Amino acid sequence: MSDTPTLRIKNVSKHFETGKGRVTAVDDVSLDIRQGEFISIIGPSGCGKSTLMNMIGGLLTDYEGDIQLDGKKVSGCQPEIGMVFQEESTFPWRTAIENVTFPLEAAGLPKEKRLARAYELLDLVGLSGFENHFPSELSGGMRQRIAIARTLAFQPRILLMDEPFAALDEQTRHLLGDKVVQIQNQLKQTTLLITHNIAEAVQLSDRVLIMTFRPGRIKRVVEINLPRPRSSEMIGSEKFSAYVAEIWADLRQEASKGLKETEAAAAH
Amino acid sequence: MTQTLPPTLISRVMLYRVTAALVLLGLWEAAGASGLFFKGVLPSTLLIGKSFLRLMGDTLFWSHFNVTLFEILSGFAIGSTLGIIAGLALGMNRYAGHVLEPVVEYLAATPKVVFLPILLILFGIGVGSKISLAALSCFFPMSLSLAAGVRGIKPMFLRVGQTLNLTLLQRIRMIYLPALVPPISTGLRLGFGIATVGSLLSEIKLSNKGLGHAAMQAYARFDIPTMMAILIVIFALAGIGNMLIGRIVRLPGPHTRHNAN
Ligand SMILES: Nc1ncnc2c1ncn2[C@@H]1O[C@H](COP(=O)(O)OP(=O)(O)OP(=O)(O)O)[C@@H](O)[C@H]1O
Ligand SMILES: [Mg+2]
Numbered sequence: 001m002s003d004t005p006t007l008r009i010k011n012v013s014k015h016f017e018t019g020k021g022r023v024t025a026v027d028d029v030s031l032d033i034r035q036g037e038f039i040s041i042i043g044p045s046g047c048g049k050s051t052l053m054n055m056i057g058g059l060l061t062d063y064e065g066d067i068q069l070d071g072k073k074v075s076g077c078q079p080e081i082g083m084v085f086q087e088e089s090t091f092p093w094r095t096a097i098e099n100v101t102f103p104l105e106a107a108g109l110p111k112e113k114r115l116a117r118a119y120e121l122l123d124l125v126g127l128s129g130f131e132n133h134f135p136s137e138l139s140g141g142m143r144q145r146i147a148i149a150r151t152l153a154f155q156p157r158i159l160l161m162d163e164p165f166a167a168l169d170e171q172t173r174h175l176l177g178d179k180v181v182q183i184q185n186q187l188k189q190t191t192l193l194i195t196h197n198i199a200e201a202v203q204l205s206d207r208v209l210i211m212t213f214r215p216g217r218i219k220r221v222v223e224i225n226l227p228r229p230r231s232s233e234m235i236g237s238e239k240f241s242a243y244v245a246e247i248w249a250d251l252r253q254e255a256s257k258g259l260k261e262t263e264a265a266a267a268h
Numbered sequence: 269m270t271q272t273l274p275p276t277l278i279s280r281v282m283l284y285r286v287t288a289a290l291v292l293l294g295l296w297e298a299a300g301a302s303g304l305f306f307k308g309v310l311p312s313t314l315l316i317g318k319s320f321l322r323l324m325g326d327t328l329f330w331s332h333f334n335v336t337l338f339e340i341l342s343g344f345a346i347g348s349t350l351g352i353i354a355g356l357a358l359g360m361n362r363y364a365g366h367v368l369e370p371v372v373e374y375l376a377a378t379p380k381v382v383f384l385p386i387l388l389i390l391f392g393i394g395v396g397s398k399i400s401l402a403a404l405s406c407f408f409p410m411s412l413s414l415a416a417g418v419r420g421i422k423p424m425f426l427r428v429g430q431t432l433n434l435t436l437l438q439r440i441r442m443i444y445l446p447a448l449v450p451p452i453s454t455g456l457r458l459g460f461g462i463a464t465v466g467s468l469l470s471e472i473k474l475s476n477k478g479l480g481h482a483a484m485q486a487y488a489r490f491d492i493p494t495m496m497a498i499l500i501v502i503f504a505l506a507g508i509g510n511m512l513i514g515r516i517v518r519l520p521g522p523h524t525r526h527n528a529n
Contacts, residue, residue, distance in 0.1 A: 057431060058431075059427060059430060059431065076433070077430055077431045077432070077433055079432075079433065081431075082431070083431050085424060085427065085428075087424050088424065089424045089425070089427075089428055091425065091428075091443075091446070091447075092519075092521070093446045093447070093449065093519050093520060093521065094446075095520075095521070102428075102432075102442070103432050105442065106432050106434055106438055106442065134520075134521035134522060136521065136522055137521075137522060150428075154432070
C-alpha cells in the first residue's frame with residue numbers, strides 16, 4: 001500500500017450565506033483517512049457533520065480547501081463513495097429488495113445478478129424474509145437497514161454514514177453496531193460514521209473525531225486501542241468505559257455551548 | 269388516495285349508493301309526473317330505458333359511439349403525453365417554470381372552446397380539430413399538476429439519484445415518474461373528463477358524427493328519451509374511463525400508509 005491516504009481532507013471550510021448572515025458550518029478541517037480505517041465523527045447538533053459528509057460525498061462542491069480521493073481532487077459524486085443519509089431515503093414505491101437493486105439497475109446489471117446480490121445484502125443486514133415488504137410496512141430501523149444495504153449494493157470502497165441508527169433504541173443500536181462490525185470485517189471498506197452516540201463510536205472506530213460547536217472544527221482525535229474483533233459485549237468493560245468517559249468530558253463542554261446558544265437565540 | 273375499507277363497511281357503502289340511486293330515480297319520476305315542467309322534458313325512466321335498448325341495437329348509434337371514443341382516446345393520449353413532458357420540464361427547470369408557468373396557468377383557466385376557430389383553421393372541419401381540442405383540454409391540468417408535483421418530490425430521493433450519477437433519463441424513469449404517480453393519476457382522471465367534454469363540444473358545434481352530434485339530432489327531433497339515453501352513455505363512458513384510470517395508474521404496495529411515510 002502506498003503512502004497516499006485513501007481520503008485526504010485538507011483545510012476544508014464551508015460557509016452558508018443565509019438571510020441572517022454568514023454561517024460557518026465547517027471551519028478548517030483537516031484529516032487523513034487510511035484504507036480500511038473506521039472513523040467516527042461525534043459532535044453537538046448543528047456543528048457541521050452532515051455538511052462535511054456531503055462535501056466528501058461530492059454533493060456539495062463549492063467549499064474552500066481540498067478533498068482528495070487517492071490523491072485526486074473529488075469533483076462530484078464518485079461511484080467509489082457510498083452514502084447513507086441521516087433522513088429517511090428508501091423509495092416508498094419499491095419493495096425492500098427493489099430498493100436494494102436500485103443502484104444495480106442503474107448500472108445495467110442483469111436481473112438475476114441484481115437479485116442475487118440484493119438477497120445477500122438484505123440477509124447481511126438481518127432482513128431476510130422481508131424482501132417483498134414495502135418500506136411503509138417496516139419499522140424505521142428496518143428502513144434504515146434497507147438504505148444501508150442499498151448503498152452497499154454497488155460495493156463502494158468508502159462508506160459515509162450519517163447517523164444511520166439515530167432513530168433506534170439503545171439495544172437495537174448495539175446489535176446493529178455488531179452488524180456493522182461484521183459487515184466491515186467482510187467487506188473491509190473505509191468507513192466514516194457520524195453519530196451522537198459515544199458508546200457506538202468507541203465500539204466501532206479506530207479513531208473518534210470530536211468536533212466543536214459552531215464553527216465546526218476538529219477539537220480532538222481519540223485513538224481507540226481496543227482489540228478487534230469487537231462486539232457489543234465489551235461495552236461494559238473498564239477500558240471501554242474509560243474511553244467513553246474521556247470523550248464525554250470533551251463533548252460535554254461543546255454540547256453545553258450549543259445548548260446555551262440555542263437558548264439565547266430562543267430568548268430573542 | 270382511496271383507502272381500503274373492511275368488507276362490512278364496503279357492503280354498507282354499496283347499500284347507501286343503491287339507496288341514493290333509487291331515491292334519485294323516484295325524484296325524477298315524481299318531477300316528471302308533477303306537471304311542473306313541459307310535457308316530455310323529463311320523460312319517464314321507462315321510456316328512456318326503451319330508447320336505450322333500441323340504441324344498443326342500432327348500428328348508426330355505434331358508429332357515432334366509435335367516432336367519439338376514438339376522438340376522446342386519441343386526444344387524451346396526445347394531450348396527456350405532451351402534458352407529462354411539459355409538466356416535467358416546467359417542474360425540473362426553475363427558469364422555465366418561472367417564465368412559462370404563469371402563461372400556462374392563464375391558458376388553463378381559459379375555456380378551450382375559444383381555441384376552436386384556430387383549430388378549425390389549422391386542422392379543418394373533421395376529426396383533426398376535434399381530437400386537437402380534446403388534447404388541448406387535457407394538456408393543461410396534466411402539465412400544471414405535474415409541475416407542482418415535481419417541486420413536491422422529496423429532495424432526498426433526488427439526492428440518492430445524484431450519488432449514483434444517474435443520467436437524466438434514468439432520473440426521470442426511476443425517480444420522477446414513480447414518485448409522481450399520484451399527480452399523474454389525478455391529471456389523467458381530470459384530463460379524461462375534460463377530453464370527453466372537449467370532444468362532445470366540438471361534435472355539437474361542427475360535426476355530423478359522434479355522440480354529441482347524435483344527441484343534438486335527437487334534441488332537434490324533440491326525441492328527449494333518446495337524447496337522455498345518449499347522455500347516459502356519455503356519463504357511463506366518462507365514469508368508466510375515470511374508474512379504469514384510477515385502478516390502473518396507481519402505486520404498488522399498501523396505499524393507506526404511503527403518505528405517512
Ligand atoms: N443549505 C444550508 N443553508 C444554510 N445553512 C445551512 C445549510 N445546511 C446546513 N446549514 C447550517 O450549517 C450548520 C451545520 O449543519 P449540519 O447539518 O452540517 O449539522 P450537523 O452537525 O449534521 O447537525 P445534526 O447533528 O443535528 O445533524 C448548521 O448551523 C446549519 O444551520
Ligand atoms: Mg446532520
